[in-house]
Amino acid sequence: MSNLSRRRFLITAAGTAAGAVWLSACGGKKAATTTAPAGAGASDTEVKGATLGFIALTDASPLIIAKEKGFFAKHGMPDVKVVKQTSWAATRDNLELGADRGGIDGAHILTPMPYLLTAGTITKTSKPLPMYILARLNVNGQGLSLSNEFLKEKVTLQSPKIKEIADRKKAEGKLLKAAMTFPGGTHDLWMRYWLSANGVNPVSEADLVVVPPAQMVANLQTGTMDTFCVGEPWNQRTVNKKIGYTGAITGELWKDHPEKAFSMRADWVDKNPKATKAMLMAVQEAQMWCQDPANLQELCEITSKDKYFKCNVEDIKPRLAGTFDFGDGRSVTDSPLRMHFWKETDSHSFPYKSHDLWFLTEDIRWGYLPQTTDTKGLIDKVNRSDLWKEAAIAIGQEKAIPASDSRGKETFFDGVVFDPENPKAYLDSLKFKALT
Structure with a gap:
């Protein structure tokens, strides 16, 4: 774990009294919600619900909106629960448990985590917990x-x-x-x-x-x-x-850049393929709703509630609108680098395998995964872009499906280029690594 001790991780992930005191003082606002009408997307799913975790972050909005605006219900999943998690460590632990044992079936999650869970490198039992990535929830932000x-x-x-x-x-x-x-x-x-x-x-x-x-x-x-x-x-x-x-x-x-993912336990998906597709359709439609500027105020009012972010609209809205006050005298308005949930032409919701490869390459760089990791095999096991495409077709969003599972070469602010066709060359070009 490099210079991060296991003890410190457990202590800080458990939370601090100072954080709890601050959170109790940060109030939320109420908002009226409406329900999406049931339509042709409703299906005879194996089950009518699942339990999904989320962290109090703006990029959890698609899961929250899918519940609050009735998109899950529209697609035959009215009993989906969206449950706040205290930390990413708690998300990990609850995914290991599964909803049948008081945990969760899936989550709004840091994109590398389903891979680390599947590899068994972060599970408490040190045993693999197979996971599937179903969608990218957002870019930037x-x-x-x-x-x-x-x-x-x-x-x-x-x-x-x-x-x-x-x-x-x-x-x-x-x-x-x-x-x-x-x-x-x-x-x-x-x-x-x-x-x-x-x-x-x-x-x-x-x-x-x-x-x-x-x-x-x-x-x-x-x-x-x-x-x-x-x-x-x-x-x-x-x-x-x-x-x-x-x-x-x-x-x-x-x-x-890719950020959070919508991920489910692989055993749940394999057991409930119709329910999985229904939830994925709902999340995609919620992403489109979140992306629409006409919904921005309502989005912020909904997510500001105590059961979600427990924060003020003024803390959520500006940066979603592309207005950045950096706090040091710099400010930007209408920034294209704000958080995006869905853009048909850029396929923001599509889980590109090339992006997952960058995350795995970086985790190898810093010693979180062995250098011998079969990255292609792991990505093919975890990334279910095939299911994303099926859901997109089902809701009439064929145009959002990219031509390839790769977005091609990516360039970082320092001029470094990541070529998914040659990740080793990228890794070898970087000065600092875990063992240096």
Whole structure:
């Protein structure tokens, strides 16, 4: 686990009293909802419900909206439950349990986690838990925030200042404390890539700690960390509370990067193929609903409720609308790098296998997966783009199906190119790795 201890992971994933106190003080607003009419999509499913987990992050919106606006019911799954999880560790544990034993059947999840579960590298039993990725829930929408202690440094996406801070900390006998949400997950990988590209070795020059998303703001306020990577609305909340600023948004790091996934236990999907297709259709329609600017206010009002994000509309809405106040004097309006849930021409919801390959390559880079991992075999086992295509056809969205399971070469902010046809060349070109 590199320089992240198992003990620290268990302690921080369990939550902190400071986080709980802060959450209780952040109120939500109510919103009226309507139900999607039943239509031709309704089917005779094997079951009428499933239990899905989510974390209080804006990119969980499609699952929440599929429930609140009646898309699950429309497609014959009226009894789907969407249940808040306290951390990604809790999501992992509840997926291992399964709904039959008081856990969950599927989840809004960090894209690498279904792979790590399937490989058995993060399960509590160390045994593989086969998972399927059914859809990508969003692209973009995460942030790299810093404490106001470093406001004068004006750290941005590409800046020598972050290296200067890390060197100063090390000279003081400390390490730059950087928080992320789960080892080997997206936020961990964004943080490591950002630090590495700016000359900071995440293994020897930074102390990466795990903090659940909703507790990031409270921990920054109490000085627990110097910088963190997390999804919205917590970066916006940091700026609103004037306790930190956003150094960069992850869309700047990699334009239209993949982020969360809709994933289910493989045994549940194999047992309930009709129900799976029905839920996938509902989620796709919910993604289209979330993408529509006409629904933005209602989306924010629904998700701000206590049972979902337990936060203010003002913390959720601006960045979804593409308005970014970085908190350091910079601001952007109508940014194309905001979170997207669905775009037919760019297939934002489609689970590209080339994107999953990048995540696996990075997890190999940092020692979360063995270098001998059969990445193609693992991706073919977990990524069910075939089911995504079936569901898209069923709701009349054939045009959203891309020509290939690969989006091709991807270019990062530092000029590095990931070619899915040659991931080894990409890996070999990177300066910092887990063992360096």
